[in-house]
Amino acid sequence: MLHGEICGRHFASGQSLRVQWRDGVITDITPATSTPDETWLAPTLLDLQINGYGGVDFQRDEHLTEARLLSAARQMRRDGCGRFFFTLITDEWPALMARVCQAKAIRDAHPELRASLAGWHIEGPFLSPEVGFKGAHNPAVMRDATEADLRELRALTGGDPVLITLAPERNGSIEAIRLAVSLGIVVSLGHTNASAEAIRAAVAAGARGFTHLGNGIPQQLDRHDNILWRVFDTPGLTPSLIPDTHHVSPLLFRHVHRALPPGRIYYTTDAMSAAGAPPGRYTIGAIELEVGVDQIVRQPGKPNFAGSALKPIDGIIRAAQMLGKSWREVWPHFSESPAELMGMRNEIAVGQPADFCVVKSGANGARLEARIP
Secondary structure (H helix, E strand, O other), X not given: OOOEEEEEEEOOOOOEEEEEEEOOEEEEEEEOOXXXXXXXXXXXXXXXXXXXXXXXXXXXXXXXXXXXXXXXXXXXXXXXXXXXXXXXXXXXXXXHHHHHHHHHHHHHOOHHHHHHEEEEEEEOOOOOOOOOOOOOOOHHHOOOOOHHHHHHHHHHHOOOXXXXXXXXXXXXXXXXXXXXXXXXXXXXXXXXXXXXXXXXXXXXXXXXXXXXXXXXXXXXXXXXXXHHHHHHOOOOOEEEEOOOOOOXXXXXXXXXXHHOOHHHOEEOOOEOOOOOOOXXXXXXXXXXXEEOOOOOEEOOXXXXXXXXXXXXXXXHHHHHHHHOOOHHHHHHHHOHHHHHHOOOOOOOOOOOEOOOEEEEEOHHHOOXXXXXX
16 A cells, blocks of 8 residues: 555554555654554564565576566565565575576566565575585585675675675685675575684674574584584674574573573574465475475475475564563564664654554454554
8 A cells, every 4th residue: 555544552662653654655653642452553574584485486486477476575465574585595606696686677677576575685505514504405506605706696686685694614704704794795694513713703704693593403412512502602693583483492492582682683484485375395496395284394204494384473473472472572573673684774764664564463462463554
């Protein structure tokens, strides 16, 4: 809806507001005399790691059309996510860049997609091939990052926000981080078994995030020294968590929130094409996956997870349940915190996009629905 107005209570302050917008931009915010108690206004959910949604697989370029990308964006919008980062996982670099070019051309030609596809996340191929740390990524095409790679990525994406995930123990990674940061690319560590020293060196070089902490690691870890302890012990990193209760157990989820300051945690679904879709067989590129009624995404016959089928609004509900908090307390982890990591604004303010969420909450948070005007 390009023009309109609504009254509701601000999710953080509880203040009653009247918000007006025109041409998709908020034009006026004034106090409201009264609002329905169950109607709240909150910044849109911003997901920095979307591999696909609603039956649409971003990794399969031959199937990506304007209609399919719009379908994915609209289904995310239905589920509370007004802005997302188009995410690609490990593949041959020329293939990844071809997909970015294709998706960017589609996005740039359509106003609705320009508003929702907010940036790009390249997760690989600069990752650890070590068993347990590689996850579902193909180690055969993993390699070290080069200056040419990063400059090509920056040139193709123009001025758009860009996030890359890499393993700092790979050769040349520290130099690659410094160059990426100088090009305005945000660097996240992930799929890594880097030493504490390597992680600290990466942060000193400019790395700021850690991709889906608690995943891309073996089932068994050294109790004295492992990647979780190293991240907890390194100031300057903002990890993401997948709040589906599967990728990170409720117990670990709570421990992470106790170990790190609130501003150093953001949420992502790491959604793939099964998100918002029924159980069945789906893909991430050439990888075939199956999704059961439990919404867990696995490679057939294997126990490890590969992306998720989590809806963004369900991530809020589950995070609140795991932490024993209200949805209002956890909402910033999925809206303001990822925006801050990427140097973006995501708030209900005059001049900002009217992609905020209208949240309907029931008694004791038993029902939670979010829609975007």
